Amino acid sequence: MPNEIKPAARADIAPAGANPVLVEVTRGAAVESRHRGSAVIVDARGTVVARWGDATRPVYPRSAVKPLQAIPLVETGAAESFGLGDDEIALACASHNGETRHAETATRWLHAIGLGVEDLECGPQWPNHEDTARALAKAGVMPTALHNNCSGKHAGFLTTAVHKGEATKGYVRIEHPVQQRILGTLEAMCGLDLSDAPRGIDGCAIPTIAIPLENLAYGMARFGAPDALPAARADACRRIAGAMAAQPFMVAGSGRYCTDVMRVTGGAALVKTGAEGVFCAAFPEYGLGAALKCDDGAKRAAEVMMSAVLRHVGVLSEEMEAELADWITAPVTNRNGETVGEIRATAEFAG
Amino acid sequence: MPNEIKPAARADIAPAGANPVLVEVTRGAAVESRHRGSAVIVDARGTVVARWGDATRPVYPRSAVKPLQAIPLVETGAAESFGLGDDEIALACASHNGETRHAETATRWLHAIGLGVEDLECGPQWPNHEDTARALAKAGVMPTALHNNCSGKHAGFLTTAVHKGEATKGYVRIEHPVQQRILGTLEAMCGLDLSDAPRGIDGCAIPTIAIPLENLAYGMARFGAPDALPAARADACRRIAGAMAAQPFMVAGSGRYCTDVMRVTGGAALVKTGAEGVFCAAFPEYGLGAALKCDDGAKRAAEVMMSAVLRHVGVLSEEMEAELADWITAPVTNRNGETVGEIRATAEFAG
Numbered sequence: 001m002p003n004e005i006k007p008a009a010r011a012d013i014a015p016a017g018a019n020p021v022l023v024e025v026t027r028g029a030a031v032e033s034r035h036r037g038s039a040v041i042v043d044a045r046g047t048v049v050a051r052w053g054d055a056t057r058p059v060y061p062r063s064a065v066k067p068l069q070a071i072p073l074v075e076t077g078a079a080e081s082f083g084l085g086d087d088e089i090a091l092a093c094a095s096h097n098g099e100t101r102h103a104e105t106a107t108r109w110l111h112a113i114g115l116g117v118e119d120l121e122c123g124p125q126w127p128n129h130e131d132t133a134r135a136l137a138k139a140g141v142m143p144t145a146l147h148n149n150c151s152g153k154h155a156g157f158l159t160t161a162v163h164k165g166e167a168t169k170g171y172v173r174i175e176h177p178v179q180q181r182i183l184g185t186l187e188a189m190c191g192l193d194l195s196d197a198p199r200g201i202d203g204c205a206i207p208t209i210a211i212p213l214e215n216l217a218y219g220m221a222r223f224g225a226p227d228a229l230p231a232a233r234a235d236a237c238r239r240i241a242g243a244m245a246a247q248p249f250m251v252a253g254s255g256r257y258c259t260d261v262m263r264v265t266g267g268a269a270l271v272k273t274g275a276e277g278v279f280c281a282a283f284p285e286y287g288l289g290a291a292l293k294c295d296d297g298a299k300r301a302a303e304v305m306m307s308a309v310l311r312h313v314g315v316l317s318e319e320m321e322a323e324l325a326d327w328i329t330a331p332v333t334n335r336n337g338e339t340v341g342e343i344r345a346t347a348e349f350a351g
Numbered sequence: 352m353p354n355e356i357k358p359a360a361r362a363d364i365a366p367a368g369a370n371p372v373l374v375e376v377t378r379g380a381a382v383e384s385r386h387r388g389s390a391v392i393v394d395a396r397g398t399v400v401a402r403w404g405d406a407t408r409p410v411y412p413r414s415a416v417k418p419l420q421a422i423p424l425v426e427t428g429a430a431e432s433f434g435l436g437d438d439e440i441a442l443a444c445a446s447h448n449g450e451t452r453h454a455e456t457a458t459r460w461l462h463a464i465g466l467g468v469e470d471l472e473c474g475p476q477w478p479n480h481e482d483t484a485r486a487l488a489k490a491g492v493m494p495t496a497l498h499n500n501c502s503g504k505h506a507g508f509l510t511t512a513v514h515k516g517e518a519t520k521g522y523v524r525i526e527h528p529v530q531q532r533i534l535g536t537l538e539a540m541c542g543l544d545l546s547d548a549p550r551g552i553d554g555c556a557i558p559t560i561a562i563p564l565e566n567l568a569y570g571m572a573r574f575g576a577p578d579a580l581p582a583a584r585a586d587a588c589r590r591i592a593g594a595m596a597a598q599p600f601m602v603a604g605s606g607r608y609c610t611d612v613m614r615v616t617g618g619a620a621l622v623k624t625g626a627e628g629v630f631c632a633a634f635p636e637y638g639l640g641a642a643l644k645c646d647d648g649a650k651r652a653a654e655v656m657m658s659a660v661l662r663h664v665g666v667l668s669e670e671m672e673a674e675l676a677d678w679i680t681a682p683v684t685n686r687n688g689e690t691v692g693e694i695r696a697t698a699e700f701a702g
Contacts, residue, residue: 205685205687297383
C-alpha cells in the first residue's frame with residue numbers, strides 16, 4: 001500500500017504560472033467573469049489519472065474532508081455504541097442547510113449521548129436555506145449552533161469523545177484527542193506527514209490543515225475503494241459512504257449541489273463541498289477520487305468544476321446529465337427571472 | 352477636449368497573460384484564496400496615471416456607472432421640474448440596501464411623478480440589508496420592486512421619460528429613448544463609440560454595455576472634474592456629485608462600502624460599486640477617475656482593490672485610514688466571532 005502519491009505522476013502536474021481558467025460566466029454577448037483553479041483525479045494506488053492546473057500546492061480542504069473526518073466516529077465504535085443510523089452518520093459528513101430535519105436530527109443525537117446544544121462549540125448560524133431562515137425570523141426565533149451547517153460534524157466529534165471517556169469541553173482545539181485522531185486519520189488516508197502543514201481555524205472553530213489536492217484526491221479514492229486499508233478502517237469507510245449514498249438530503253439539503261448529485265447518481269459519485277471553492281469526491285465503482293479548488297474561492301465555479309470532473313470520470317448517464325443540467329451549466333438570471341447568461345466550464349476543461 | 356484615451360498611455364497598458372493577483376485571502380499560516388484583476392487611474396485629459404493588469408478589455412460596468420446613467424435625469428431638466436432633492440438624486444445613483452428610508456424615498460418619488468411601484472420594471476428583491484429582510488419576513492411582508500437595490504435608478508429613468516413625454520412602459524429596453532439617451536451620454540463621457548460594444552441584460556433588466564476600464568475611468572474623471580464639458584452637462588455632473596457627497600447613505604446604506612467611504616472622505620472620493628466585482632470612482636479635487644474589476648467577480652476583493660486605489664490616489668488621511676481600516680484590510684471571522692484571517696491587497700498592489 002503506497003503512502004505517497006507516485007513521484008512519476010507528481011512530476012508533470014505543476015504548470016508554470018497561473019492556474020488555467022476553468023469556468024467562465026457569460027452575460028449576453030461576452031464573458032463577464034473568469035474563474036481559475038485546479039483539479040485532479042487520482043486512483044486508489046496514488047496514480048494521477050487527470051489533472052488541470054497545479055494540484056501540488058497545499059489547500060485548506062475545509063468542509064470537503066468531512067467524510068474523512070467522520071472515520072473515527074465509526075472506527076472507534078462510537079457510532080455503533082450509540083446506535084447511530086444513516087441519518088446521523090450522513091449528518092456527520094454534512095454542510096447542511098439548517099432545515100428542520102437537520103436541526104432536529106442534531107438535537108435528538110445530542111440528547112442520545114447525554115449532551116445538548118450548549119456543548120456545541122461551532123457557534124450559531126442563520127440557516128443556509130433561505131426559506132428556513134425567513135421562517136425562523138417570522139417566528140421571532142434566533143438560530144442556534146444546531147442550525148450551524150457543521151452541527152452534525154460537531155455532534156460526531158462529541159460522540160467520539162464521550163465514547164472514549166475524553167473531556168467534551170475544548171474538543172475543537174488541535175491538542176484535543178478528537179482533533180489529534182482526525183489528524184492521524186488524514187495523514188494515513190492522504191499519505192503524507194501533516195505535522196508541518198499550514199494550519200488555520202475553520203468557520204466552525206476546528207483546525208483546518210492544508211493538504212495538496214492530489215493527496216486529498218488519493219485519500220478520497222481510498223475512502224471510496226478501501227479494500228487495501230486495515231479492516232476496521234475499511235469497514236468505517238464503507239459505512240460512511242453507504243450513509244451518504246442512502247441519505248443525501250442529510251449531507252446538504254433542498255436545492256443543494258451535493259444532495260442532488262448523490263441522489264441522481266445513486267451514490268456512484270460521493271461529492272462534498274467545502275468553503276472557499278473546494279470539493280472532494282469519491283467514485284467507489286471506479287476506484288477513483290477527486291479534489292479541486294477554485295483559486296478565488298467561488299462556490300458557483302467550484303460546483304461547475306465538480307460537474308466537469310464528474311463528466312471526465314464518466315459517472316453521468318445521459319439521463320443524469322439532463323437531470324443535473326443546471327449544475328453542469330448554471331443559468332444566470334435577472335430579478336425578473338429571465339436567463340441572461342450562464343456559468344460554464346471552459347472548452348479546455350469541458351473537454 | 353479629447354474624445355479618446357491617449358494612445359501613448361494605451362500602448363503600455365496590457366501585459367501578456369493573466370491579470371496579476373491583486374487581493375489575497377489568508378487563513379492562519381497560509382493564503383487560502385487569490386483574486387486577480389485590473390485597475391486604472393486616469394485624469395480628465397485621458398492620460399493614464401497608474402494601471403494594474405489589462406485595462407483595455409471591455410468590462411460590463413453594471414451598477415458602477417449609475418452616476419453617469421443619472422446625468423440625463425438632471426441634464427434634461429427632469430430633476431428640477433419635479434423638485435428632486437439630494438436624497439432622490441443620490442438614490443438614482445444607488446445600489447441601495449432596501450432599508451426603510453430607501454424604499455420610502457422611492458415610494459414618495461414615484462408618487463410625485465404620478466406613478467407607482469407597478470411602473471417599475473426592475474423586479475422585486477429581498478433587501479440586501481439582512482436585518483431589514485428579516486424584519487420584512489417577521490412582519491409577513493413580501494419585498495417589492497421598491498426594495499430592489501436599483502429602484503432609485505429606475506425612478507430616475509421614469510422621471511426623465513415623464514418629463515420628456517415619452518412612454519413609460521418598456522423604459523428598460525435598449526430602443527427606448529431613456530436607454531438611447533444614456534448610451535449617448537456614456538459614449539460622450541467615456542470617449543468611445545459603443546454601437547458595436549458587447550451588450551448584456553443587467554440584473555434589473557436594463558442593458559449593460561461593455562466598456563474598457565480605462566474609458567470608464569476617463570468618464571469618471573470628467574464626471575468629477577467637468578470644467579471642459581458643455582455647461583449643461585457640467586452642471587448636471589456637479590449636481591449629481593454633490594448629492595452623492597451630501598447623502599452617502601442613500602447611495603448604499605448601513606454597513607456598506609460606498610456609504611462609508613463617501614462619508615469618511617467627505618465626498619473627496621465618490622465611489623460606486625457594481626455587480627461582478629466592478630468599481631468606478633471620481634476624485635473631483637484631484638481631477639482623477641478610476642475603474643477596476645476583479646476578474647472572478649468577487650465583491651470582497653473589489654472593495655479591497657478600491658481601497659488600494661484610494662491610497663494610491665492619496666485621498667485618505669491617517670485618520671480616514673483608521674476609520675476605514677476594515678475596508679482596507681478586511682477581517683475574516685469564524686462563527687464565534689474570532690478573527691482567523693484577512694482579505695488584503697497583495698504587496699505588489701498595496702505598493
